[in-house]
Structures are given as structure tokens and as C-alpha cells.
Amino acid sequence: MKLKDLYSFLKRDLQQIEDQLAQSVSSEQTLINTAGLELLKAGGKRIRPVFVLLSAQFGTYDIHQIKKTAAALELIHMASLVHDDVVDDADMRRGRETVKAKYDSKVAMYTGDYIFASALKLMTDIEIPRAHQILAQGMKEMCLGEVEQIKEQYDTDQNVRKYFKRIKRKTALLIAMSCQLGAITSKADIPVQKLLYDFGYSVGMAFQITDDILDFTASEKQLGKPAGSDLKQGNITLPALYTIQRFPGFKEKLNLYYENGDETLLSDILKQIKRNGSIEFASAISDTYLNRAKAAASGLPETSARESLLKVADFIAGRKF
Template sequence: MKLKMMYPYLNADIALIEKELARTVQAEDSVIEEASLHLLKAGGKRIRPVFVLLAGKFGDYQIDTVKYVAIALELIHMASLVHDDVIDDADKRRGQDTIKSRWDNRIAMYTGDYIFARALEMITKIEDAEAHQILSHTIVEVGLGEIEQIRDKYDLDQSLRTYLRRIKRKTALLIASSCQLGAIATGAPSSVHKRLFWFGYYVGMSFQITDDILDFTATAEQLGKPAGSDLLQGNITLPVLYAIQDQAFREKVENLFVSTNPEKDITSIIDEIKGSDAIERSVDLSNRYLTKAFHVLEELPPNKAKTALHKIAKFIGKRKF
């Protein structure tokens, strides 16, 4: 089942948000606007806006209010992608040229900053102090995650705890905030929006672990970028952490980092990771986070949104791209 089939009653609202995203990134500078629209048109699952809307269904749902949260969270995510591509020197994302590849690093950084500023402008439409505090904390944590990713590049001595903290900051908290802020924007009770935060957090951890698994198990066509890109860029993800417990494999990864032809060497490393127990162990940890998410979901009142959240969480755990 495709992701969009799990919440067909949101189609009109999602289409509205898509139009609003395009309108929001319009700029006086034609290059910044063109670059922003280039990223937007590359697509994406729009997971964060979907979580915002579904969480909003636990309160007094009004699309003209909750849309501002959905737009803001997606824009923050988009801005972080632009900055990531500069940090990682990435040429492709979702099968399209990155902004830094089509233009340059300077334009990419300005574009990311502009998109981020527009996100902050959107969230001011929500007059709730708690919502602003939550979003501010999330933005700080995302920034720390960016710094940690730079710091931890090529570091094969980092711990599992370091990795989990990094993906919490880089991915999970933004998804958790999407769930919580969607509920807050529609006046859902505190007991509900706090549970939605934890649901989103656990799903977000599973989502990123699955992404890191797919970097080795999916095809370049499915990924929209070469397989093994994360490792080539020096990002040590969960399957690698598990696999380098074997000393011989660790030495191969060390050699990859100093290789004059890493694109060629990565093929055998991918094959070894797929042939080891690293993928299975990574899937197991992802599933443990999903199990926690399902337990939290059971504590929420029943409605169509709860059913959709359950289906989406299952999809995230089983997806192949």
C-alpha cells in the first residue's frame, strides 16, 4: 500500500499545503526563489505535514490554523536538507541535482537560511507560547545535530549512544514536534499532545534507522542517490557501527576513507554489510522503537487519525525506499 492511501481524507488539505509551500518560498531575489522551488519540486514524502494534520485531528481541527504548523515544520526540514547537502558535498537528492550542485555553496546556504526564516514567520501565526517554546527547543537540537554530524564524520570509535543522540536531534525530534504541535494548534488536551510527542519521537528514531539501512540495501534508483553515499561522505550509521565490530571489516572501512577510488571500493563494503548480521540487528532496533510507538498510540482516544498513524508507523518500519 502506498503511503498516501493511508489517509485519503487528507488529500485536499495536503494539496492546499503544497500550494502554500510554493507560495511561501517566493522571494524578491529570483535566484533564491528558483533554488527554493527547485528543492520543493524534487518532492518528498511530506511526512512531517501529514503528522501535523493527523495530530490536529485529536483537537478542534481547522485547516486554516493547523496549516501554518504543517508548512513551518516542512520548511524547517527542507532548510536542514539544503545545509546537509553543503556539509556532505552531495550532488544528488531524490534523484535531482542539489542546490549546491546546480548553483553553489553560497546560494545553497542563503537559500537554506531564507527557507528557515520563512518557517519562523509561519509559526508566528500560532498564538501559543508553549508551541513556540517547543519549536525553539527543537530548532536548537536540530542545530546541535548538524554540528555533531560534522564532528563525528569518519570517527569509527563513536558509540551507539552517540549515534542515537545524533539521529534523535537530526530527525526524531522534528517528527515528534510535528505530532505535538499539530495537536497543540487544535487545542488537544495536554495528555494527548504529550503522548503524540512520544509517538512521533519513537517513529522518528525508527524512520532514521530505516533510512540508514536503506542506504545499503536499496538501489540508487530507489534512493535517488548512489548506494552507500552516507559512508562515502564519512557518516557512520548504525549498520556500519555494528559491522565494524569485526576488526577485518573495520580496516576495510578505514582504507575506504583514504582510498583514491572510493566509489569503486564501496561496492564490496556494501556487499559485506548486507552479508553480515548488521542489517538484521539494525532492523531489530528499528522495530523496538516502533513497538514503543505502538504502545503509546494505544493510550490515545480512538479516531480515524489514530488508525492512520498506526498504518504509517508500520509502513515506515517496512518501507523499501
């Protein structure tokens, strides 16, 4: 089963969101317009809009309003990826050339800024002050997370607590906001909004940990980028942190790789991580967050939307690529 099969009943509403995204990234400036449309063609799971739509079903569901919140959150996600690719000097994403690689870093940065601004403009149609306060605070936190990632790049002395704080800001927060803002836009009850935020946060943590596992276990074809890319770029994730803490000499080996870039040494490092129990350890942590998400969802009204949320959560936290 594919992810899209789990929410096929949302197909018509998701198409409205796609149309809204295309309208929002369009520009009279040819270069930004072309880059924005290419990003849309690259696709993506559209997880955040799906969570907005499902969460909105716990209130008064009006697709003409909900699609604006959903599109705005996806635009913020898209913009953050464009900026990430500049920071990481990445040439490929989802098997396609990045905006940075196809044009240059300056074009990529301004394209990302334009998409961010488009998201904010779209949200002005949602006349709920609390929604704007949550979105603004969330974007501030996301920026802090990105700066933390830069600061902690290549730092083999960092601890697991810093890692969790970083992935909260980098990934979990936007998924949590997608659930929360979907509920707020549809004026769902406040206790329901809180449960959906908790659900989205835990799903987001499980999702990012799974992503970090796949960087070691999936193939280049599955990932759309070379396996081990995160570690290569100095982003030290949970499996590597587990190995550093439990296997003497590994930290020195990793530092040596960062000093000389020896690909043979990198291959040895990746093999060690895959075989030493770190993948199983990280998977267990991901499962813990997934169980927390299910616990939050158990407090929601028993509806088809709740069942769909749980199915999507199971899929994205347990996927193999």
C-alpha cells in the first residue's frame, strides 16, 4: 500500500491545495516563477496538508478556508527545504537537481524567501489572531533549530538531548502546527486542538527519527540522494550518537573522516553503524514517540478522521524509504 492510498478520499481537496500552491508560487519574475513551479513538480508526500485536512474534520470543515492553512504550511516546508539545500550545499533532492544546483545560491535564497512570504500572505485570509501567533512563534523556533544544526555540524561531542531539541524544531514542530492549525481554522474545541498538537508533535519526532535511520539503511535510489548524506554533511543523528556513546574509538574515527574525507573510512563507519545495534535503538525510540501519538489520538472523538490520522502515522513512522 502507498501512502496516498490511506487518504485517497481527500483527493479532490488535495487537488485544490495543489492549485492553491501553484497560484501562490507564481511570480512575474521569470526565474522565481520557474524555480517555484519546478519545486511543485518535484512533488513530495504532502504530509502537512493531509494533517491539516484531517485535523480540520474535528470542527466545521470548509475546504475554501482550510486549503489556505494547508497550502501555507506546505509552502513554509518547501521554503525551508530550499534554504536547507543552500546551507548543506546539496545538489540533489528527491532525485532532482536542487534550486541551488540548477541556478545558484542567491536565486535559491530569494526563491525560499518569496515562498515564505507567499505563505504568510495566504494566511492573512484566516481571521483568527491565535493562528497567526502560533505560526509566527513556530517559524521563529524553526529558524533557531536551523541555526542550532549549523552550530552543531561536525560536533562529535554533542549529546542526545541536543539532537531531540534540534529535530523538534526542524521537523516535529511544523507537523504539530499542521494538526493544531487545521483544528483552529475549523474552530474545533480547544481540548481537541491540544490533543492534535500533541499527536502531531509525537508523529513528527517519530517521522524525523525514521528519516535519520533511512539515511543509513535505504538505497540511493530510494532516498533520491546518496546514503549516508547526513553524516557526510556533518549532521550527526541518533544512530551515530548511539555509536559514539557506546563504542570507544568511534568518535576518533569519525573525526578523522571529517579531517581527511577518506571515502573508504566513511564506508567502514556506515557499516559499523548499520551492524552495531544503533538502528534498532533508534527504531525503538521512534516507536516510543509513535505510541505517544496514539495515546494522544485515543482522546479524540471516534471518527473516520481519527482512524486516518492513526493510519498515516503508522505508515510514515514505519516506512522503509
